[in-house]
Amino acid sequence: RNAGDYIFYTDWMWTSFVVFSVSQSTMLAVGAIYYMLFTGVPGTATYYATIMTIYTWVAKGAWFALGYPYDFVVVPVWIPSAMLLDLSYWATRRNKHAAIIIGGTLVGLSFPLFNMVNLLLVRDPLEVAFKYPRPTLPAYMTPIEPQVGKFYNSPVALGSGAGAVLTVPIAALGAKLNTWTYRWMAALNSST
Numbered sequence: 001r002n003a004g005d006y007i008f009y010t011d012w013m014w015t016s017f018v019v020f021s022v023s024q025s026t027m028l029a030v031g032a033i034y035y036m037l038f039t040g041v042p043g044t045a046t047y048y049a050t051i052m053t054i055y056t057w058v059a060k061g062a063w064f065a066l067g068y069p070y071d072f073v074v075v076p077v078w079i080p081s082a083m084l085l086d087l088s089y090w091a092t093r094r095n096k097h098a099a100i101i102i103g104g105t106l107v108g109l110s111f112p113l114f115n116m117v118n119l120l121l122v123r124d125p126l127e128v129a130f131k132y133p134r135p136t137l138p139a140y141m142t143p144i145e146p147q148v149g150k151f152y153n154s155p156v157a158l159g160s161g162a163g164a165v166l167t168v169p170i171a172a173l174g175a176k177l178n179t180w181t182y183r184w185m186a187a188l189n190s191s192t
Contacts, residue, residue, distance in 0.1 A: 013157050017112075017119060022166060023157030024076050025111035028052070029104050029167040032082050033174035036099070038181065042090035045103075051084030069131065071122040077114040081107045096175055104171030107166050112159030 031052070032045035053075065061074045085103040092098035 017115070017155045017161075018159050020076070021112040021115060021155075022162050024078070025081065025108050025159075025167050026170040028078055028081060028111065029085070029107045029175040030177070032085055032107075033099060033171045033190045034177050036086065036089060037096060037175055037178045040094060042094070042143040043070040045082040045085040045089070046079060048137065049078035052078050069123075074115070074118055074122055077111075077118050080114050081111045084110055086182035100171045100175055101168060104168035107171070108163030108165070109160045111163055112156045115159075116156045 036044040063073045084106040088103035089099040
């Protein structure tokens with residue numbers, strides 16, 4: 001039984017690492033660039049990432065309360081990647097397009113790297129498997145067997161590569177949402 005639980009936790013860890021690297025780096029890019037360009041102040045992205053980190057602590061607490069091991073949900077390292085986004089905006093003298101292209105790429109590349117450092121510090125899946133028998137998961141939460149071998153066994157390279165490609169258009173979307181926000185604000189103000 002415990003061997004199966006070990007495989008479960010290991011698969012869950014690596015599969016979720018790649019999937020969450022992509023999804024969370026894009027979440028960070030769209031939200032952080034939206035708020036940063038809205039205020040026009042470098043540093044706002046880091047502020048946004050700090051708030052998101054606190055939200056994640058709450059989510060981790062909820063999983064823990066459901067009986068999952070403390071290390072089952074690893075709090076993502078949002079802040080350093082957001083600092084790089086802020087830095088690209090500040091270093092290019094608040095150039096929106098540089099923030100999208102350079103900042104978006106830096107977020108996508110760096111996020112899996114910072115998170116791997118985080119992941120290496122958690123307990124070994126074998127230890128978790130012996131202390132916590134595998135919980136029954138609904139079908140949609142069942143991890144897919146990871147195909148990391150095709151990518152030289154590197155979830156970081158896979159996450160960074162996919163992240164760097166996807167965060168740039170998503171950062172551009174965050175910037176575009178700003179334009180729409182100003183239009184909505186103008187439309188609301190003109191109608192009153």
